[in-house]
Amino acid sequence: VKSGGSATKTVTIENSGEKSAQLTFKSDDAKFEVPSGTITVQPKSTYELKVKFRSDGPGAAASTITVSSNDPDSPEQSFKIGANGAEVGDTDNAPGSTPKASEAGEDGCGCKAAGGTSKVPGYAGFGLLGLGLAALVRRRRSAA
Incomplete structure (x- = not known):
């Protein structure tokens, strides 16, 4: 990504459960922006998480993106993401x-x-290191 520029990549979050999932996102590096607030993902549906990288100069950058949810079995999941800034x-x-x-x-x-x-x-790619995480969020059935 050109120094001073930005690039956005999408990670698919899937709610494979039977209840709505409430998600929040956190990045441990401010160069990688994630949505603020709570996102609701309906049962058996997906959410396209957009992660924006803002390059402040040449070199590699990495972040851990943490996904917190109301899933009692897996309330927190994370994945790594990386990008390269370049002078072009x-x-x-x-x-x-x-x-x-x-x-x-x-x-x-x-x-x-x-x-x-x-x-x-030259331009360096904005690669998802944690692409294998199609971030599955499951909500258990309620014990009625």
Whole structure:
């Protein structure tokens, strides 16, 4: 993610139980934003949790996202998420860059060619380390 920019990824939370689930979310790193307040997920349905990463500079960042619920068997679950911030730019005549049209005497694009040897970092993916967590939230049947 470009330094100063942001990216959003979605994690599916599934309520496989028979009662509504009340969920709250917490991130242990402020660069990873999660919704505030309580979210209700109806029985046998899903919720798309959007996690937004805001890059404040180059380098790796990671957070643990904690999902708290009213599930008596599993009231708290967590997963890890990570992203990379990158400085992205292109300087004139940087390795891997094509010349500007005026310099090339043709219709050059002035863009960076793939596979060049530039030392300018490229965009890094915003990866979910805990993607295996399709965060199952179960609510037990009431003992009527």
